[in-house]
Structure formats: structure tokens, C-alpha cells
Amino acid sequence: MRVLLTGSSGWLGRFLAPMLREQGHEVIGLDVASGADTDVLGSVADRPLIDRVFGERGIEGVIHAGALHKPDIARYGRQAFIDVNVTGTLNLLEAATAAVHDRFVFTSTTSLMISQSIRDEAGDAAVWLDETSGPIEPRNIYGATKLAAEHLCRLAWAERGLPCIVLRTARFFPEDDDTHRTLSGENLKANEMLHRRLTVEDAARAHIAALERAPVIGFGVYIISAPTPFGRTEAAALKNDAAAVIARHFPDAPELYASKGWELPRSIGRVYDSGLAERELGFRCETGFAAVLDALRAGHDLPFAHDPCYISPKEVGAA
Template sequence: MANLLVTGGAGFIGGNFVHYWAKTHPDDAIIVLDCLTYAGNRSTIAGVEQAELVVGDIRDTDLVDKLLRERDIATIVHFAAESHVDRSIHSPDAFIDTNVLGTNSLLKAARAVWLDTGTGRDHRFHHISTDEVYGSLGAHDPAFSEAHQYQPNSPYSASKAASDHLVRAYHHTYGLDTTTTNCSNNYGPYHYPEKLIPLFILNALSGKPLPIYGDGMNVRDWLYVEDHCRGIEAALQRGVAGETYNIGGGEELPNMAVIDRICTEVDRAFVEIDGLADRYPDAPAARGRATSELKTFVEDRKGHDRRYAIDETKARSEIGYAPLHDFEEGLRGTLRWYLENEDWWRPLQAR
């Protein structure tokens, strides 16, 4: 039996990881540290018996120190972060506070408990980061590898780049056992409806516009969130201390292609599932019309990176990672999850 501290475990990727770890490691105890900001929800991990939620801030070094000592924790899986690029453009301070100062606070506590007390126990600090730290690719550039130069272009990606550097420094300076994974765009259940896929699903159901930045041809690598959780598991179990691994979904698509697939899947669902038209009467599909009529072009985001792509060769060869879900399967499952879990997302819309 092991005890894990999962920061941000009531959020999207962290919450999915809690569900995944509880299912695949039923004897482990999971302590979730989350301050329950707008994107953190108790309901995301409700019913996971192994998970104990501690409401608190990762910047509270004393609290983290206490949890590590009292719960005999030897593994930290660090998800907690401000992550919405648009919010970072308008209000960057919160991103520095959480992503940089918060990560440093966790590292200080981990060093104090795992190294400075002289126990010499095995431990692991795993840091979840993003492909956005690498900047933007041209149409024909090779995909991001772990050796790619950091070139963050938004306050969000700059704050994540800083946190990556701190994790690396704590390993090389103090000997802390760390690993980092840089992931591509996640999607799946429990995704807060400010990001593209859940936002467009819920807007389609409500008959609201589907706002498309610029020409809609910005390219992203799409990763089903459960595959990401499997990649983190592989890094925890087989990753080498001090190393970084890129975790991708192998599905490089322009935003417009993603939006068109969302529209197609919503239209299909209204044909295949009885009662949807009664539940969502404002959806064009409820009246036999195409969801695509909701597409609306808007002014492009400032500093909008053109293309991200992940080279996951190192993760495949060194830790045995490979995604299991293709985009069509993952998107269809994601839509079905939102249709079946209105009690989870409806209160978020009401905010």
C-alpha cells in the first residue's frame, strides 16, 4: 500500500487521475489537496472511497509539510495549476502565484520531509506540465521532443515553463527524485466548460454560438485524458529520476476539424438517443437542423500559437507509453459522458 498526495485532484486531469488510480491501484490511499477554485469541484471525485479531500492551498508550505509527515506520503503527483490561456492574458498574476510560487512551495516541503530529515526513503515528485512551454511550430516543423527549446508565448505557458525549471533545479541541486511529463491538449469527462470541446458541446446543446478564433486552423495534438493518466502512471513506475517525458495522443488536428466532428457527433446523438430533443429543445439538432449553423468566427486570441505537435518517441521507448483511444472514439465517449452527467455540469453553467 502506498500513500499519494495529488494536488489539484478535484480538477479535470487530476480528478480523472484520482478515478484512474483508485481503479488500478485499489490498495493505495489518495490524499487530494485542492483549494477548490472555480475549476475544482468536490463532485468530480465524489464516490472515490480511497480519496480524502483536504481543502487547502499548495502555497501553504506548512500544510504540505504536515500532510507529508502525518500521512507518510512518499509520492506527490502535482496537477494543481491555473491553466486557461485566455484568463492568463487578462489576469496573469494568479498564474504566477499558483504555477510558480505554488510549485516552489511544494518542492520546499518535499525537500524538507524527504531529504533534510535524513530518512533517505524512496520518494517521487511528479510534475504535470504542458506542450505549450515549447512555443509554436510551423506547418512543416518536426514535432516537439523533450530537447526542444522552451519558447513560451503566453503568461500561462511562461508560468508553466518556470515551474518546469524549478522541478529540474530541485533534482539537480538537492537530489530530489523528480519526473516531469509535458502533455498535449487533454479532453474527456469532468472537463470544466471553458475549454474548446466541453464548451462547444454544451453550447451546441443550448443553441449558443460556437466561437472560432481566427481562421480556425490552429493545430493541436489531442490526448484522451485516461491515456494521459496511463502515461503518468508509466512515468511514476518506470520513469528515471530527473527525466522529462512528452505524452501525446497522436491525433494532430486543426481546431476546425475538431469543431466539425463535435457538430457531427451532436447531430448523430440526437438521431440515436431518444428524448434528447425534449431535454435540449434549443439545440438546432432538436429541430432537425445542423449544429454547424452555430459556428461563428471571432477575433483571434492574442499571441495564439499556430501549431503544437508531440513527439512521444522517448515515452514509448523508455516507459512503455502508448495511447489507446483515437480521437473519434474519445470524442464520442466524451459527448456521451456529458449527456449522461448533466447533474455535474449544469451547476457550473449556473455560475
């Protein structure tokens, strides 16, 4: 299949493109920044460009991973988010519909599920988040535009019959958190593998699973995150003494963390449940928190990427 991959020069794209080729697909990469897997330079907001790519390249399926992200809020205005994340998605959906495609995969984010009240973590128990959680009240322009794009995907299926799979991916970025400074980057990422993170490799594999299943499912929204070891009945304990809960599941975690000079989380305020993706997409992340502990025991490299100096290729090109 000839697959148009937007965001092909980005962090996800550089892992996803080779995996798609390994599956026998021909990848046509589109990005505003040049890269090893990018064939077309340009923006998804440019409708004539999108129409030309579809016409000249014989596109048969789309994975739309290109977007402006949360860190871009400091660099771009709201209109840019609307142009890229909303209008760009509409351009691709309309082109795919016109080409009578049977699959469209959209990279969304769990960030849009986090209202200000959830972010404040004022309750006495961790918030358990799955695809039924709501109301959805994004707290910034990034989340608002991603939610709008999700609805465009839903309408493309409901009104035009274009099978669309929306993947609300948890965190997999390699750079440091731009709001959290109390723990080292690796320590924080390791902790997040318990409840709100996955590896970029697993994120790429989820997109391939979605591409395969889209014609059968029609439309679906799925949280993609490393499987949490916790259950809903532990929500209150996680909020009040997360370290104790973790030690019950992983008895040597405190000692392994201490040997690294790390800290276990004292409180966990929200947990992403990726169970629906496992049941309907047949997808489960290969790497979880247990793999982090395995690496610490063996003295091996950690199973997730950490690069505090990472800069988006689009910003490198603009510098």
C-alpha cells in the same frame, strides 16, 4: 504508497484518483475546491498547509496536477499564476525533499512549447515537436510559469536528488476551445486526436506510469499525446493538404466525416511526437484517431469527453 494528489477535484484529478486506488495506493487529495476525492481544502501556495499535510498524512509520493491554466488568464492576475504554479510547486518540492521522497510527478503542458511564431504557422511545413524542440519561448503567463516550475523540478533532482518526472500533456480538456470557433467542439477534438490531443483517461494512466518509473529514470521530460499516425517526412504535405494525407492513412475517413457533417483539417501546422514517453516510460496512449473512426463506423459514443458547459470546480465554488 500514500500519494498526495494536488488538483484532486479537477478534470484530471477525478479520473486519476480512482486509478491510483485501483493500483493499491492511498490517495490524499488536495484542492482549493471540494470534491469526492479531495481530503484537504487549500492552496499549494500555502507553505504551512503543505508542511502540515506532509507531517500529518505521512506522504510518500507526490503527483502535482493542480495549477492555474490558460483559460484562467482571463480571471486571474499574473501574480496568482506565480503564486500557484511556481511557488506552489517549490513548496511541494521542498516538502518532498525534506521527507526524502523517491518520486515526484509534475503535470506540465505542451502549451509552453508554442511560441508566437509556431502559433502563427507561417512556415511551409508542419512543425514537428518533441522533447528536443526549442528554443522554448512561452507566449503567455501560463506557459512561462509552467516552464519555471519544470526548471524547479530539474533543480530538485540535480541538487537534491529528488526523482522528478515532468509530463507535458497535450489537450484533454472537455470544454470548447476558447479561441477556435470555426468547427464544432467534437469535430475539432476529433481532428486534434491526429496530432495534439489525448483522452483524460490516457492522461491519468501516463501519470501512474511516471509515478512507477520515476526512481529508475531520475529526471525526465516527456510529451504525452495520442500517437500520431504521421511521419516527419509528411510535414510539408500536412501543412499544404492535410486532408489528403489523412485519407492516405485512413481511406474511409472522408466518407465517415461527411456522414457526420464534419470537416477534416485542411492544414495541420504542428505535430506532437510522444515517442520518447513510449521508449523510456513504457507508456503509449490507448486511444488514438483510429478509435474516433471506429466509433463513427459503429455509431458508438466518441472515445473522448466533450462538455461545452464544463466549468472548473474552483470557479463553481467561487460563483
